[in-house]
Amino acid sequence: MQKRNLYFALAVILMFFTPVQVESSQELTVNADTLKNLKFDAPENLVDKKYLGLPDGRNFHLGQVRSNYLIIELFSMYCPVCQRGAGTVNQVYDLIQNTQAIRDNFKVVGIGVGNTPYEVSVFKKKFEVGFPLIADDNFIVQKALSSDIRTPTFVVAKLSGKNQLEIVLTRVGEIKDAGEFIRTLENTLGSH
Amino acid sequence: MARTKSLFLTVFFITLISVGAFSISWSKSVPDEPGIFDPGQLKPTENSPALKVGDQAPDFTLPAISGGTVSLSQYRGKKNVVLSFVPAAWTPVCSQQWPGYNIAKDIFDKNDTILLGISVDNIPTLYAWTQEMGTLWFPVLSDFWPHGDVAKKYGILRSNGVSERALFLIDKKGVIRYIDVHDINKMPRLEELAQQLEKLNNLDINK
Numbered sequence: 001m002q003k004r005n006l007y008f009a010l011a012v013i014l015m016f017f018t019p020v021q022v023e024s025s026q027e028l029t030v031n032a033d034t035l036k037n038l039k040f041d042a043p044e045n046l047v048d049k050k051y052l053g054l055p056d057g058r059n060f061h062l063g064q065v066r067s068n069y070l071i072i073e074l075f076s077m078y079c080p081v082c083q084r085g086a087g088t089v090n091q092v093y094d095l096i097q098n099t100q101a102i103r104d105n106f107k108v109v110g111i112g113v114g115n116t117p118y119e120v121s122v123f124k125k126k127f128e129v130g131f132p133l134i135a136d137d138n139f140i141v142q143k144a145l146s147s148d149i150r151t152p153t154f155v156v157a158k159l160s161g162k163n164q165l166e167i168v169l170t171r172v173g174e175i176k177d178a179g180e181f182i183r184t185l186e187n188t189l190g191s192h
Numbered sequence: 193m194a195r196t197k198s199l200f201l202t203v204f205f206i207t208l209i210s211v212g213a214f215s216i217s218w219s220k221s222v223p224d225e226p227g228i229f230d231p232g233q234l235k236p237t238e239n240s241p242a243l244k245v246g247d248q249a250p251d252f253t254l255p256a257i258s259g260g261t262v263s264l265s266q267y268r269g270k271k272n273v274v275l276s277f278v279p280a281a282w283t284p285v286c287s288q289q290w291p292g293y294n295i296a297k298d299i300f301d302k303n304d305t306i307l308l309g310i311s312v313d314n315i316p317t318l319y320a321w322t323q324e325m326g327t328l329w330f331p332v333l334s335d336f337w338p339h340g341d342v343a344k345k346y347g348i349l350r351s352n353g354v355s356e357r358a359l360f361l362i363d364k365k366g367v368i369r370y371i372d373v374h375d376i377n378k379m380p381r382l383e384e385l386a387q388q389l390e391k392l393n394n395l396d397i398n399k
Binding site for chain 2: 076077078079080083084114116118119122123126127
């Protein structure tokens, strides 16, 4: 009888544990040290280069961006969810640009994961993206992530000069409400 | 009786452990998008193209997901045609390739080219799958029955019944101008296709 109770107890425990393990395997962590050392091609567009405050040169590190915080959108030109959400991400950018307290602290950059510069330019033109988009055709950004990239993913990093970078927020999946995302950013600003 | 009960409980317990282990290992292989089946890394290509640049493209008529049928010959003398064969619905790469073309309509338009998407899946499957891609501007055709008949004519039907990931560019006279039987695991680069479209369109303009 005692043995049977033990079996049932173990069975019940397993039933509760299984979904928890499935969920935890999909969590994303970003290695800030790896991310800050990744080298990307600088945008050719001078407006984008100026916006990011990059020094002259063909390549740059994300830590070189002149801002207190950097919002990084990992997207793909081929990803239908990124296409569907492009308008909302544009709204986020516009809200940032129109709100001085945030504009002075946050900059936005998109990284086209697995995309060539040409493919990134097609996405930028199609969705009239106002912020810089850079290509990552060799998937180098994957090196900084703990699990396979799911696009779109948003990473907010705090930049403290001299190529120092700290991850303060990660979000996997589409932004459905630009205002809500901005409020999250404002909270981030308040807590750091 | 007690032994039977004990055996039953042991089997129940082992089954639960197996289900748990399966759930965990499956979750680790979930690809980028929900609902997409990950077949893993496949042999890049299985077929050498039976056709070559300069050959006449075999004509075909296939059912479209929007209803009715589409024939290659209906574009003769009117439009250049890109045939985009993708291996299977609900798999990685395929599920992004056509959405990529979907936002590049102006590249096709300015080069007087129509795109035809073809897969060996049946109409209901293709319909459900393409709904996830937004509204596609180009016809999507089913090469389901006779199974993979068109893919076979083009020499790109794999031994497991799916097609290669392949692009054929056909001019207004029905002649094949470009073939890319691509690594099935990888996305063909858009600029390569765009360059081929431009090259062919420039030839047309200068005639």
